[in-house]
Amino acid sequence: MSGVRCRGYRALRALVESSQKCIPGKLEITREGIVHDVPTPLGRHELTVARIRRLLEKLTPERLAVHSGTPDVEDEEIGVLRCPEIMVIAESDMECDGSIDPRTLVxxxxxxxxxxxxxxxxxxxxxxxxxxxxxxAIFDPRTGSGAVFTDIHSTPDGPRYAVRKDFVYGEDVTIAEWTISTRDLPRYA
Structure with a gap:
């Protein structure tokens, strides 16, 4: 990362860190700047997160964590900080101070x-x-549908997912090597 871009990213990171406690929702840093994401309605959103997490925890081996919450994932080199709602990651890769290396996520x-x-x-x-x-994997309670993206490949615009598998609530969906039901996921009213 160039010196100017690196300083700009660090300034955005400092702003996010200082503001996060007093701003509801999540602040993330993309290559375009800061994104403010306020999940609503909170109850159904969090219930969806909890149910997906529980379903995956039943299937993943003990050495893997199905984690929601902090810390975030950060790639300072490209200037991106994201806060996945759920991440599947080896417990040993969570033994770090600060942000998680996104390349360690399953x-x-x-x-x-x-x-x-x-x-x-x-x-x-x-x-x-x-x-x-x-x-x-994206779950969309607005529409009762979602998609799973896999197979990163190079493009002239940078790495992109090559495969997208859409699903609707009620179907089983495979995330990495685990298949879960979407039958009991709530939708937004």
Whole structure:
């Protein structure tokens, strides 16, 4: 990262860190700047996160964590900081101070917020392969559908996912090597 860009990213990172406690939702840094994501309605959004997490925890081996919450994932070299709602990661890769290296994730999972769906459907579809996250699953309670993105490949615009598998709530969905049901996931009213 060039010196000017690096200083700019560090300034944005400092702003996010100082503001996060007093601003509801999540602040993330993309190559375009800061994104503010306020999940609404909070109850159904968090219930979706909890149910997906529980389903995956039943299937993943003990050495893997199905984690939601902090810390975030950060690639300072490219100037991107993201906060996946759920990440599947080896517990040993969580033994770090600060942000998690995104290249250690097995999968990142997002539940679309009503306030900013493009953050998940556009921004993260662009940023996650750039960060080296091999599997990205999106659950969209607005529409009762989602998609799983895999197979990062190079393009003239940078790394992108080559495969997109769409699903609707009620179907089983495979994330990495684990298949879960979407039958009991809530939708936004």
């Amino acid at each position: 999968a990142a999972i997002e539940v679309v917020s009503r306030s900013n769906p493009d953050n998940d459907w556009v921004g993260k579809v662009r940023d996650y392969p750039l960060m080296g996250i091999p599997v990205y």
